[in-house]
Amino acid sequence: MTDEKDPENLFGPVIYSYTTEQAVEDGILVHTGTVGPHKVYFARTLFDEGYEDLQKRVDLVNTGLELLRQPDPEDTPYMKLRVLRKDKIWVVAEPGKLTYMKPEDY
Numbered sequence: 001m002t003d004e005k006d007p008e009n010l011f012g013p014v015i016y017s018y019t020t021e022q023a024v025e026d027g028i029l030v031h032t033g034t035v036g037p038h039k040v041y042f043a044r045t046l047f048d049e050g051y052e053d054l055q056k057r058v059d060l061v062n063t064g065l066e067l068l069r070q071p072d073p074e075d076t077p078y079m080k081l082r083v084l085r086k087d088k089i090w091v092v093a094e095p096g097k098l099t100y101m102k103p104e105d106y
Contacts, residue, residue: 020097032057035065035098043101046089051100060084060100064091068098 020041023029029041040061042051051057067082068091074081080093090106092099 029099035061037096038093039097041097041099043099043105045102045105046100060089061098064098064100067091068093 030047
């Protein structure tokens, strides 16, 4: 019997992966700091729409953290997604990182 939750068992071997570090180097993501054990990233498209401003980022991160504390039946041990502003801003929580983005960046 195989572990059905293992992506390799579902889809076969990974052909290519694009790391967070590569996305930062390429300018797709902006590392903006840390919250506890989590690195915080903003998609460049969101960062450039006013979130260069520290206070705006802090407010958005706090909103995201508040929503992430609320359980959702679709959460997995590997990922949580919350909609901060419908059709505008999402936050994705993965082990060790939080990524704020627009839905089209996902």
